[in-house]
Amino acid sequence: xxxxxxxxxxxxxxxxxxxxxxxxxxxxxxxxxxxxxxxxxxxxxxxxxxxxxxxxxxxxxxxxxxxxxxxxxxxxxxxxxxxxxxxxxxxxxxxxxxxxxxxxxxxxxxxxxxxxxxxxxxxxxxxxxxxxxxxxxxxxxxxxxxxxxxxxxxxxxxxxxxxxxxxxxxxxxxxxxxxxxxxxxxxxxxxxxxxxxxxxxxxxxxxxxxxxxxxxxxxxxxxxxxxxxxxxxxxxxxxxxxxxxxxxxxxxxxxxxxxxxxxxxxxxxxxxxxxxxxxxxxxxxxxxxxxxxxxxxxxxxxxxxxxxxxxxxxxxxxxxxxxxxxxxxxxxxxxxxxxxxxxxxxxxxxxxxxxxxxxxxxxxxxxxxxxxxxxxxxxxxxxxxxxxxxxxxxxxxxxxxxxxxxxxxxxxxxxxxxxxxxxxxxxxxxxxxxxxxxxxxxxxxxxxxxxxxxxxxxxxxxxxxxxxxxxxxxxxxxxxxxxxxxxxxxxxxxxxxxxxxxxxxxxxxxxxxxxxxxxxxxxxxxxxxxxxxxxxxxxxxxx
Ligand code: F6P
Numbered sequence: 001x002x003x004x005x006x007x008x009x010x011x012x013x014x015x016x017x018x019x020x021x022x023x024x025x026x027x028x029x030x031x032x033x034x035x036x037x038x039x040x041x042x043x044x045x046x047x048x049x050x051x052x053x054x055x056x057x058x059x060x061x062x063x064x065x066x067x068x069x070x071x072x073x074x075x076x077x078x079x080x081x082x083x084x085x086x087x088x089x090x091x092x093x094x095x096x097x098x099x100x101x102x103x104x105x106x107x108x109x110x111x112x113x114x115x116x117x118x119x120x121x122x123x124x125x126x127x128x129x130x131x132x133x134x135x136x137x138x139x140x141x142x143x144x145x146x147x148x149x150x151x152x153x154x155x156x157x158x159x160x161x162x163x164x165x166x167x168x169x170x171x172x173x174x175x176x177x178x179x180x181x182x183x184x185x186x187x188x189x190x191x192x193x194x195x196x197x198x199x200x201x202x203x204x205x206x207x208x209x210x211x212x213x214x215x216x217x218x219x220x221x222x223x224x225x226x227x228x229x230x231x232x233x234x235x236x237x238x239x240x241x242x243x244x245x246x247x248x249x250x251x252x253x254x255x256x257x258x259x260x261x262x263x264x265x266x267x268x269x270x271x272x273x274x275x276x277x278x279x280x281x282x283x284x285x286x287x288x289x290x291x292x293x294x295x296x297x298x299x300x301x302x303x304x305x306x307x308x309x310x311x312x313x314x315x316x317x318x319x320x321x322x323x324x325x326x327x328x329x330x331x332x333x334x335x336x337x338x339x340x341x342x343x344x345x346x347x348x349x350x351x352x353x354x355x356x357x358x359x360x361x362x363x364x365x366x367x368x369x370x371x372x373x374x375x376x377x378x379x380x381x382x383x384x385x386x387x388x389x390x391x392x393x394x395x396x397x398x399x400x401x402x403x404x405x406x407x408x409x410x411x412x413x414x415x416x417x418x419x420x421x422x423x424x425x426x427x428x429x430x431x432x433x434x435x436x437x438x439x440x441x442x443x444x445x446x447x448x449x450x451x452x453x454x455x456x457x458x459x460x461x462x463x464x465x466x467x468x469x470x471x472x473x474x475x476x477x478x479x480x481x482x483x484x485x486x487x488x489x490x491x492x493x494x495x496x497x498x499x500x501x502x503x504x505x506x507x508x509x510x511x512x513x514x515x516x517x518x519x520x521x522x523x524x525x526x527x528x529x530x531x532x533x534x535x536x537x538x539x540x541x542x543x
Contacts, residue, residue, distance in 0.1 A: 096116055148175070152202075206240075238257075313485045399465045516535050
């Protein structure tokens, strides 16, 4: 059934006209308990969704929509290992990556949990040897720098998590190379010594062009300095494609596997997180996985009205599909989470940026949101102007923490910088929601001519996620919360959230065009006139 055929869909569409006539000021005035009632807790995360354009009736209709679109049956099908990635005919079992050693998850008569822990143990032994210096490079010195080479899910997850857990990094220096732009690899290697550098080549398929180009260039850099025999001690791989890894020259004992039931953008808890484990150690990596598990169990068991990923998934459908919001801003008030918006871009947009349902029929309603954002308070001095007074509806997710690891006292000598940061986060969501009327502006003594410029319209929705502290566990919880939110969206829309066919034609087209830009190439009549013109301009500028 298409979402637009649901009884709740028609009801929500009708309801949207009346609820949006009510301001958030009105809704808060009508229900003094709203600010604590419209909240949900999961693990260490406190989620406040009271500043949304909703009331109890909206939530009841969204719950009905979830039931009519079989969100819970689809969740259970995923958890049972059914092949819910229909277009690739694969199960979707990233939750298996977080199972405890004593749990089971059976897939086609095989318990996959021992496989998962087998790889985690191998990762632990390997990263221990890097961290304690017993893994030696070609000239006998220990490794001081790990360079992760990967792209998309093979880069964004480990890069985001490594930055987020800065305070927990006590192993080798870890760097990330992803772009096929040679500047990325060159700038990363510029100050490195090949003898103390180890490359982790991360690619599920081991055939992604950017990753293989960077891996081969890194291999040449190493071999030029240390000789061919050095490759074995300075390259390891994370992949599901053992044959192609062997062709590259990486020994099978240095390959950390995962499975086709782990999608790239859901893979940071698998061996794809190897460089993170090198940085923080196996015990903290286990805490990271335990954080995911807390939210997995909540998603699996919490009732609909208290299920955080379900609530957040339904709210994002409400905005994207019913109220016509095209985008959602991700605003972490934690500098160490600066890469979270980029990570969530792939998670949400590659999963749900689709127009057809799993059976190939059109979804028929607007789907995937444009995810973007920036760490607070930097965004306040850049784009919050549009959020506050622009003409577009852009719901925002504020993410902050009660405690900071280290802190400084601020300008007043009494408040800490972390407290100021958090005050800014609370202030932004408050001003977005409640604004400032013209009468209030004029009452402040503002010239009436200037007043329209200073009016703050309010009624700009946001969610606030407040956690205790940015730790491996709370980060795992946060990622799992978003993973399951994305699942709920896709389930309501009826789309396959686990394929990414939309990226393939661009890759093939680049391969086809590359010879035109290489020696002996040039524009051809077979090209469209724009591409022909661009190729001609490229050659004019080259010569
Ligand atoms: O091009 C998209 C994509 O397939 C992503 O889904 C994936 O995370 C990325 O490329 C990298 O793929 P791989 O790990 O196979 O190199």
